[in-house]
Each structure stands twice: as structure tokens, then as C-alpha cells.
Amino acid sequence: MEALINHIQRFVKLSEPDKDLLYEMLRSKECKRREFLLKEGQICHSNYFVVKGCLRMYYVNDKGVEQIVYFGIDNWWLCDYRSYDMQQPSQYYIQAVAATEVIVWDKQKEEIILQQIPAMERYFRILMQRNMAAAQQRIKYINEFSGTERYLHFNEMFPDFVQKVPQYMLASYLGISAEFLSKIRAGKV
Amino acid sequence: MEALINHIQRFVKLSEPDKDLLYEMLRSKECKRREFLLKEGQICHSNYFVVKGCLRMYYVNDKGVEQIVYFGIDNWWLCDYRSYDMQQPSQYYIQAVAATEVIVWDKQKEEIILQQIPAMERYFRILMQRNMAAAQQRIKYINEFSGTERYLHFNEMFPDFVQKVPQYMLASYLGISAEFLSKIRAGKV
DNA sequence: CGGTCTCTTGACGGAGTTCAAAGCTAGTGG
DNA sequence: CCACTAGCTTTGAACTCCGTCAAGAGACCG
Numbered sequence: 001m002e003a004l005i006n007h008i009q010r011f012v013k014l015s016e017p018d019k020d021l022l023y024e025m026l027r028s029k030e031c032k033r034r035e036f037l038l039k040e041g042q043i044c045h046s047n048y049f050v051v052k053g054c055l056r057m058y059y060v061n062d063k064g065v066e067q068i069v070y071f072g073i074d075n076w077w078l079c080d081y082r083s084y085d086m087q088q089p090s091q092y093y094i095q096a097v098a099a100t101e102v103i104v105w106d107k108q109k110e111e112i113i114l115q116q117i118p119a120m121e122r123y124f125r126i127l128m129q130r131n132m133a134a135a136q137q138r139i140k141y142i143n144e145f146s147g148t149e150r151y152l153h154f155n156e157m158f159p160d161f162v163q164k165v166p167q168y169m170l171a172s173y174l175g176i177s178a179e180f181l182s183k184i185r186a187g188k189v
Numbered sequence: 190m191e192a193l194i195n196h197i198q199r200f201v202k203l204s205e206p207d208k209d210l211l212y213e214m215l216r217s218k219e220c221k222r223r224e225f226l227l228k229e230g231q232i233c234h235s236n237y238f239v240v241k242g243c244l245r246m247y248y249v250n251d252k253g254v255e256q257i258v259y260f261g262i263d264n265w266w267l268c269d270y271r272s273y274d275m276q277q278p279s280q281y282y283i284q285a286v287a288a289t290e291v292i293v294w295d296k297q298k299e300e301i302i303l304q305q306i307p308a309m310e311r312y313f314r315i316l317m318q319r320n321m322a323a324a325q326q327r328i329k330y331i332n333e334f335s336g337t338e339r340y341l342h343f344n345e346m347f348p349d350f351v352q353k354v355p356q357y358m359l360a361s362y363l364g365i366s367a368e369f370l371s372k373i374r375a376g377k378v
Numbered sequence: 379c380g381g382t383c384t385c386t387t388g389a390c391g392g393a394g395t396t397c398a399a400a401g402c403t404a405g406t407g408g
Numbered sequence: 409c410c411a412c413t414a415g416c417t418t419t420g421a422a423c424t425c426c427g428t429c430a431a432g433a434g435a436c437c438g
Contacts, residue, residue, distance in 0.1 A: 059329065067332050069325060081322040091329070114311070121310045122303075128317030133270040135324035136258060140248065140280070142331055143256050143364050147394065166416065175332050180394055182418050189393090336426070355384065366427055371386050378425090385434075395424075402417070408410095 001028055003051045004103045007075050011126050012119040021116055025109045031055075031096035038094040044083035046104050050076050053100025056169060059092050068172040071097075073161065077105075077127065097165055147176035151184050190217055192240045193292045196264050200315050201308040210305055214298045220244075220285035227283040233272035235293045239265050242289025245358060248281050257361040260286075262350065266294075266316065286354055336365035337373050 004026070005019055014022075031037065031053070038044050040060065048055065055072035057080065069092065072078030083090035084107060114121050141150060151174055155162050162170060167185075168178035176184075183189050193215070194208055203211075220226065220242070227233050229249065237244065244261035246269065258281065261267030272279035273296060303310050330339060340363055344351050351359060356374075357367035365373075372378050 059333075061333055067329075069328055069332075081318055081325060085318060085322060118307050118310070121307070121314050125310050125314035125317060128314060128321055129270055129274060131321050132317055132324065133274060135321065135328070136270060139258055139324070139327065139331075140256075142328075143258075144248075144250055168416070177395060178417075179396080179419085183394095186418075188419085357384070367385075368387085368428080369426055372426095375386075377387085379438100381437095383434100383436075386432085388431095389429090391426105391428080393424105393426095396422085398420095400418085402415105404413100404415085406412090406414100408412100 001026065001103060003075065004049050007049075008120070008123050012123045014117070014119060018117045018119065021113065025106075025113055027104050029102050029104055031100045031102060033096055033098050035096045036093060037096070037102070038080065038083075038090055038092060040091060040093055041089050042083075043087055044080040044090050044092075044094075045108070046106050047077050047079040047084065048072065048094070049103040049105065050074055050078065051101040051103060053102075054097040054165065055094055055100055055102070056097050056165075056173075057092050057094045058172070066093075066172060068169055071161075071165070071173060077131075097169065142175065147174060147180060148184050148189055150174045151176070151181060190215065190292060192264065193238050196238075197309070197312050201312045203306070203308060207306045207308065210302065214295075214302050216293050218291050218293050220289045220291060222285055222287050224285045225282060226285070226291070227269065227272075227279055227281060229280060229282055230278050231272075232276055233269040233279050233281075233283075234297070235295050236266050236268040236273065237261065237283070238292040238294065239263055239267065240290040240292060242291075243286040243354065244283055244289055244291070245286050245354075245362075246281050246283045247361070255282075255361060257358055260350075260354070260362060266320075286358065331364065336363065336369060337378055339363045340365070340370060340373050 001023060005014065005022065008014060008022075028051070037046075037048060037055070038057075050072045052074060055078050056068050057070045057072070057078055058066045058068040061067050070078060072094075078094060080090045080092045080094070082088065083092075087107075141153070145153065151170075154170070154174060167181055171178040171181035174181070180189075190212060194203065194211065197203060197211075217240075226235075226237060226244065227246075239261045241263060244267050245257050246259040246261070246267055247255045247257040250256050259267060261283075267283060269279045269281045269283070271277065272281075276296075330342070334342060340359075343359070343363060356370055360367040360370040363370070369378075
């Protein structure tokens with residue numbers, strides 16, 4: 001829980017009563033490898049803050065293939081915002097890639113917290129704006145670079161992360177086939 | 190300016206003094222066709238709310254080709270958030286596709302407004318969260334559908350918009366070549 | 379009308395997919 | 409702690425979607 005409080009305080013100030021309220025309203029959860037936090041068809045009732053470990057958010061396309069949209073790693077929030085905001089059934093799965101510790105932000109308690117702690121409204125505004133910047137950048141990468149270039153670039157940016165997740169998940173995230181990624185790595189391309 | 194006030198009030202309540210402050214701090218701007226609001230290398234000092242018309246945000250790739258990342262249409266905000274937040278030079282151009290009326294939100298005045306009107310913090314938090322939902326959906330589309338499918342889908346969703354922008358811009362936004370889009374339309378694919 | 383944008387068409391090539399099969403690795407239960 | 413099996417990675421061949429290039433035909437604006 002300290003991890004989240006620290007993260008929040010990188011952007012806004014929290015009083016002691018604010019922190020007490022957060023401790024009261026939020027809960028920590030240990031996820032086992034392959035445990036699901038959300039499945040297709042369910043409504044996404046929570047936003048998850050990853051303290052340690054790795055989550056993936058993916059959907060299954062019409063050919064039955066898993067397509068990863070996001071990874072959630074240390075100090076990131078992960079959520080199907082469409083489902084969360086509109087309270088609609090989700091198209092996605094959220095699953096722990098490895099054993100993962102998350103902090104659960106329940107939608108049910110959202111309004112209470114935001115009313116009590118206006119700073120949290122600001123925290124999420126700033127955070128969402130940064131997420132938007134990242135999403136814009138992501139779309140740019142997808143258009144600008146070939147699959148090969150995307151892998152090389154990703155590998156350069158997150159060398160340690162590449163080691164930790166299965167290659168086929170990385171391929172899925174990068175929008176290329178696992179076979180092709182294997183060939184890139186072998187230098188056969 | 191009413192357009193923006195109305196849009197804000199769809200999400201949060203504004204008092205009369207709040208509105209007065211917004212009238213004072215924001216300014217309206219008429220953009221001519223092809224007028225630039227931002228160019229590559231400049232710092233993005235403003236967020237633009239499109240009242241009427243159409244903006245495009247694009248970059249020029251290493252082959253000198255314009256790649257459109259976003260369109261901004263009625264009641265949407267458009268901004269290079271990366272440049273805006275970090276006050277870094279932008280990689281993008283923002284240009285009016287047609288004559289366009291925008292409301293300019295200057296970063297310089299951001300803190301003043303947000304401190305005076307906490308509801309605006311909430312407004313942008315909600316809005317950014319919706320933008321994130323849209324960005325997630327966009328990435329899903331890019332992975333899930335072929336160029337042909339993306340066009341057909343877009344055409345179905347925004348039939349009127351498709352009529353209004355040049356085809357080569359639409360092709361760029363959809364991530365396909367103008368030639369290929371032409372062939373899709375001709376049914377030669 | 380003249381020139382600059384914009385759209386169309388066809389031929390060719392290449393990046394990446396799909397399928398199939400085999401080799402490797404690691405987790406789990408006996 | 410070993411063996412077995414499911415999960416993961418590698419390889420190659422055939423194929424496909426779509427980009428690139430080039431050239432021409434409209435269309436719009438001054």
C-alpha cells in the first residue's frame with residue numbers, strides 16, 4: 001500500500017487523514033500466476049495498481065488468438081476504462097502473467113474517495129493525461145515502424161522486461177506473430 | 190464559448206462565477222483552412238477544444254510522408270499531451286483541415302483555473318478517462334482488423350465524416366496508402 | 379483556363395502471416 | 409528428484425495483403 005501512497009505523493013499532497021481513508025477504502029491483493037482479474041463478458045468493477053509483478057490485458061480475436069493490448073507493470077494502473085466507466089461487459093481479459101501484487105480501487109468506493117480527497121481527482125487527471133501521452137506515442141510507433149523495428153526498439157527500451165515475459169506474449173503485444181518474432185531474434189530477417 | 194460551457198456541464202456543475210472566470214481566461218479562435226496551430230519542433234502551449242470544423246494532428250515520417258494520428262472534430266479536445274505536459278518540442282503538426290472554430294486553453298492559465306474551479310479538475314479527469322477508453326479501443330481496432338476492414342468499419346460509423354475529409358487523409362489516419370483505399374472503394378479488393 | 383491538388387489504375391515486390399512439424403524447457407505430480 | 413507432459417520456441421515453404429512506383433484522369437480554385 002505504501003507503494004501507491006508514494007506514487008500518489010509524487011503528484012499531489014496527501015494529509016494524514018487522507019492516507020487513513022485510502023488505507024480504509026483500498027485493499028491489497030496477491031495474484032497467482034495465470035489468475036484472472038477480469039474476463040470477457042464481465043463488467044470491470046475495479047482499477048488495479050500494480051505494486052510488483054506483471055499483468056496483461058488481452059482480447060481473443062475471431063480466430064481464437066489472444067491479442068495483448070497492454071501490460072501492467074510496477075506502478076501502473078490497469079483497467080478496461082470503457083467497461084469501468086460505462087459499466088458495460090468487457091471485451092478483455094486481465095490476467096497475472098507472473099505472481100503479482102496489486103492494489104484494488106473499487107468503482108463502488110470511487111465517489112466516496114474523490115469527494116473526501118479532491119487531490120485524488122487531480123492525481124488521476126494528471127495520470128490519465130500522461131496515459132494519453134503514452135497512448136498517442138504508442139499509436140505513432142505502430143504506424144511509423146515495421147514489426148522488426150518495433151521489436152528492436154522495445155528491446156532497447158525495456159531489455160529486462162523482454163527477459164521476463166514469454167516471447168509469444170511480447171509478439172502479440174507488438175502486433176507480430178510469434179514465428180516472425182523468433183526469426184527476428186535469430187537474425188533471419 | 191457556450192459550446193464548451195455546455196460540454197463541461199454535461200459532466201460537472203459550474204457556478205456563475207466559475208463561468209465568468211472561464212470567459213475571462215479562455216479565448217476563441219477562428220482558424221482558416223490549412224492554418225497551423227502547432228508545428229513540429231514547437232512546444233505545445235495549448236489544448237484546443239473544437240467547437241465547429243475539423244483539425245488534424247499528424248507527423249512527417251522519415252520518408253517525408255504525413256501520418257495522421259488524430260482528427261479533432263466537434264466537441265473534442267486536441268493536443269500533443271506529451272509536449273504539453275513535459276514542455277518538450279512536439280513531433281507533431283496540428284492543422285485545420287477546414288475552417289474551424291476552436292477554444293484555446295493555455296497551459297499558462299491552467300493552474301489558475303484549476304485552483305479556482307476544482308470541478309474543472311474533475312471534468313478533465315473524466316474526459317481523459319474517456320479518451321483512454323477511446324485510445325484502448327483504437328489500438329484494438331488497429332490490431333484486430335485489416336486495412337480493408339478498418340475502412341469499411343469507419344465508413345459505417347462515421348459516414349458523414351468520410352464525405353468531408355480528403356480520401357488521402359482518411360487513408361493516412363487508417364494506416365493504409367491512398368492508392369489502396371481507392372481500390373477498396375472501387376471494390377477491386 | 380492553367381496549374382495544383384486529388385483520385386484512380388495496373389504491375390511488381392516485399393514484409394509478415396499461416397500452417398505444419400520438430401525441438402526445446404520448465405512445471406508438476408508421483 | 410526424476411520423468412512426463414504441456415507450454416514455448418524454432419524453422420521452412422507457400423501465400424497474401426498491401427505498399428511503392430508511375431502515369432494518367434478529374435476536379436477545384438484563383
